[in-house]
Amino acid sequence: MLCPFCLKQTEFIRKQEERGGNANQRGRVMEYMACPSCESEVPRMYINNYEACPPAIVSAVGFPNHGKSVYLSSLFRLMRSPELDRRWRGYVTWPVNQGSLDRIKAAIREIDDRRLPSATPRVFPTPTLMQVKNLPDTLDRTLIMYDTAGETFRDGNDIGQYADFVARAETVLFFVSLSDLSKENRPEELRDLLETYVMGVENLGTTRKTQSLCVVLTKADEYAEQFGSKWPFPETALFLPPGEEAYLRPNDVYAISRKLRNFFDSALNAEAFLTKADDFFSSVRFTYVSALGERPTLDNRLESDARHCRLLDPILYVMRGDAHAKQTPIGKIWEWLGR
Numbered sequence: 620m621l622c623p624f625c626l627k628q629t630e631f632i633r634k635q636e637e638r639g640g641n642a643n644q645r646g647r648v649m650e651y652m653a654c655p656s657c658e659s660e661v662p663r664m665y666i667n668n669y670e671a672c673p674p675a676i677v678s679a680v681g682f683p684n685h686g687k688s689v690y691l692s693s694l695f696r697l698m699r700s701p702e703l704d705r706r707w708r709g710y711v712t713w714p715v716n717q718g719s720l721d722r723i724k725a726a727i728r729e730i731d732d733r734r735l736p737s738a739t740p741r742v743f744p745t746p747t748l749m750q751v752k753n754l755p756d757t758l759d760r761t762l763i764m765y766d767t768a769g770e771t772f773r774d775g776n777d778i779g780q781y782a783d784f785v786a787r788a789e790t791v792l793f794f795v796s797l798s799d800l801s802k803e804n805r806p807e808e809l810r811d812l813l814e815t816y817v818m819g820v821e822n823l824g825t826t827r828k829t830q831s832l833c834v835v836l837t838k839a840d841e842y843a844e845q846f847g848s849k850w851p852f853p854e855t856a857l858f859l860p861p862g863e864e865a866y867l868r869p870n871d872v873y874a875i876s877r878k879l880r881n882f883f884d885s886a887l888n889a890e891a892f893l894t895k896a897d898d899f900f901s902s903v904r905f906t907y908v909s910a911l912g913e914r915p916t917l918d919n920r921l922e923s924d925a926r927h928c929r930l931l932d933p934i935l936y937v938m939r940g941d942a943h944a945k946q947t948p949i950g951k952i953w954e955w956l957g958r
């Protein structure tokens with residue numbers, strides 16, 4: 620099994636430990652499962668559902684301040700909202716251990732309170748584990764979600780040190796806020812991110828054509844103003860009626876990807892990025908999201924409640940299980956549709 624903490628393929632071992640004791644009283648001997656490599660306790664829920672809910676790594680790659688952490692917090696908020704429970708029969712999410720539940724709750728509270736996270740520190744991140752079942756057009760998966768400091772992606776060597784999990788993801792999410800790239804050097808900055816990433820993961824043993832790329836254009840609420848008619852979507856496309864924005868329609872998601880690819884080519888002049896991405900990844904897709912629906916105030920607070928836009932689109936690519944499904948007729952149809 621894949622250890623969700625160090626991502627080594629290993630057999631977990633049984634361990635015993637005295638817990639809950641103090642100076643006057645002995646604790647109880649508890650048995651738990653652990654990874655022999657990193658010694659972390661592996662949650663039973665993860666092990667028991669390993670076959671039914673195989674792990675899928677959600678790796679947030681992207682420069683500082685490009686919206687990775689806010690996306691993940693808003694994604695938790697959307698995925699845990701009662702709206703989705705009502706919409707899809709059997710749809711359910713399960714945080715897999717206490718640490719994950721605590722992190723998810725804290726992130727949701729922050730967005731509910733209209734506050735935003737501070738910059739993510741450059742340390743090896745602890746993953747948040749959540750099982751997701753019966754999300755339409757996806758396979759049931761245990762999401763292993765890593766939020767990495769953007770600084771890590773400025774140096775290929777740092778990727779090995781602080782983010783080696785990116786090398787293990789089937790689908791890599793590249794978060795790019797076009798508003799935060801320099802206007803003059805946009806194509807070069809996009810290419811830099813790609814080259815640093817590829818250098819970093821090739822050193823970790825990832826080979827060509829084994830990973831899919833999903834480019835996530837963040838802060839899309841700013842693009843209509845920034846790009847005018849070059850932005851390929853009407854402003855109204857950003858906000859669908861309440862609840863609708865959560866509704867995945869694979870055909871819409873693929874159509875968006877095709878339009879954004881053209882936009883990269885014709886409006887951003889990012890040909891080098893596209894050619895290199897096609898060369899390294901087995902497939903290259905594009906999505907746009909807005910986690911907040913508006914630009915925060917200068918002191919980085921929200922003036923109104925966050926409105927989420929198309930946050931599940933990237934997760935569709937992560938959870939549809941290309942690697943597992945490719946052989947099945949349905950998988951082949953998906954591949955064809957996604958072309």
Ligand SMILES: Nc1nc2c(ncn2[C@@H]2O[C@H](COP(=O)(O)OP(=O)(O)OP(=O)(O)O)[C@@H](O)[C@H]2O)c(=O)[nH]1
Nearest residue numbers: 683684685686687688689739769838910911913914
């Ligand atoms: N307009 C708009 N701004 C956003 C949105 N999401 C994030 N932002 C702004 O972007 C800032 C940075 O977002 P983060 O998610 O913290 O960025 P990050 O990529 O995690 O940055 P590091 O942790 O430093 O790597 C936020 O504090 C917001 O001001 C959005 O959907 N729309």
Ligand SMILES: [Mg+2]
Nearest residue numbers: 687688738739
């Ligand atoms: Mg962050």
Ligand SMILES: [Zn+2]
Nearest residue numbers: 622625654657
């Ligand atoms: Zn481990």
